[in-house]
Amino acid sequence: MRVQLLLASAMAQGGEVAPGPGFAERALQSFVDGIQFGAIIAITAVGLSLVFGTTHLINFAHGELVTIGAVLAFFLNVAAGGPGWHLIPAAVVAIVAGALLGGVAERGLWRPLRDRGTGLINMFIVTIGLSLLLRHVVLVFFGTRPQSYREYDIQQALELGPIGITPRDLTIVVVSVLVLVGVALMLQKTRTGTAIRALSSNPDLAEASGIDVHRVVLVVWVLGGALAALGGIFFGLSEIITWDMGFRLLLLMFAGIILGGLGSAYGAMVGSFVIGIVAQVSSLWFPIDLQNAWALLALIVVLLIRPQGILGQRERVG
Template identity: 70%
Template structure:
């Protein structure tokens, strides 16, 4: 009888998670449109122009053209940022006026003040970078422009594109895994479907961005900014547990009510971030411009390899903690059976608090890595939340290892699908894999079978 009730509860929770994915799928387009309801276009191109000393440069004129016709122009503000709305997706040329540059800064390569064929996909807010150096460090762009056809004319082979997409998918999956593991541990110990976990991801990225790149920030190196962001995320996770979720649980608040409260908390945090940061995406000042490293059919920037290495080491560390430490054993015990763990002498409240601190720190780290791989935006964590839920269900409810496996599956499928289908559909194919796996194995990849009834 008890196992039947347990199976029924897990089935109900699985349905709630699927409902959450449905809500995310419905809300994502609406929130993106709401954030830009005062703008005529959803596509734009922008960026931050910094000098050789990494300080922002104001009053630089930037122009966008298409087939020779002017589309728009802007001037960098005091923080060096600029943004130009675009009428539609397509290919554009972006250029800066060399006469508006200070004498101490020139493009890294001759002719580098103009970027051609900048591709803009539907709804994209693309970041464009103009690397500037001291005048005596400028290189001759003609060295890379011979009379023979360039690699751009022939393009990479399918094998190279497959290898690059596979590596990008593994990197993407590793970032999802870092965020999803914390969400899975929180769910396993509290049975809370935390809709606000995406905002913990965004806050981690925003803290690092403020410390590293914001004009009002101290401008510290990204590594130290990331460490402080992880600490801030961990403290915020612990604060939410002690100040919000624990009192609600002690009052006997039901799981459905807690789920609805997490949705409200998500909306509150997201729009506070929007007010503080604004809708314009940004990027960190470090590790933006790097040469691609090639090994066999694979090619990647050192930044991307570092992201992958940090993510994998973090996941190995979490797995080791869960298997070989007392607190890890306690976390697994509480996840398996909270009541039994409590009667066995385990301090469940302390375990839950530890999980929230760990989950907040992991989410913040995932946000920093995601912002480094792409851009820092006010809704970046919310967009990632859909894939986190999908990874948790795909891997198996309540299993941290299942969340890891599910995350890599989601990331790899999403990126490999871009070889044949538009990039806008990459997340849809990942969700299709979720549906197929659940039809064949309803408990998920690493989930345990439960008898219902």
């Protein structure tokens, strides 16, 4: 989309038409756009990957946490009758709300189901039902009309050589990378992160070694909810806010997680960037409506070569 805007901005001044950017410039611009898109996917996918790694639950309702974060920030920022806050404090409140929602879901729904011995297939069906419920609750309150935030909507692109990027999009990429680095450092350098990795690797051994499994899983859900809300706000900033935006992003989240390696937070980050870059670069040759299809095709090709994913561990079968 941004490539088309750059083409339009390269039109003539004073009645003359300037030549458009060459293929190399357009490819580089698409690559940068892909990094931004991949960063948004990665922010939302990391929490989903951690939940799967610690509980083996495929949470189909994770996309709705993305939508709720974006929509709550919108109501605090723009909606009539709302407080009309600046986007930054509205985003902070939405992220905290996403974290609380993730914690409440774990404490009030998923933990009781696990304690009752509910099977993973049954719990997966529950996530689908919860997804449909939350999505249509958002539809009732938000409506079907796409919206945008009040601040940072229209900006002049910064020209960095052949690349054009707005301060908003540059901020999204920088903050996303910093958050992802922070999550990686937390997983590597803190006791909680070590416990999360141990639980993902071998739940029985982790519990036998004295790790409080319930507390660790609760932390994962809180972290996942916060990251999903942040990713939803970034997605709404870079694209548009809709009632089903999280559901539209969910397939790409799963693609990034599977491509990177199931249960690996680092794999989810790497796989998400690959998916985002392939989706954007494919628009150089094919209609933009097919960009997600080409991203999923890249997933299939990689899995044919490396079934465990980019950073996944090969497991023995049988």
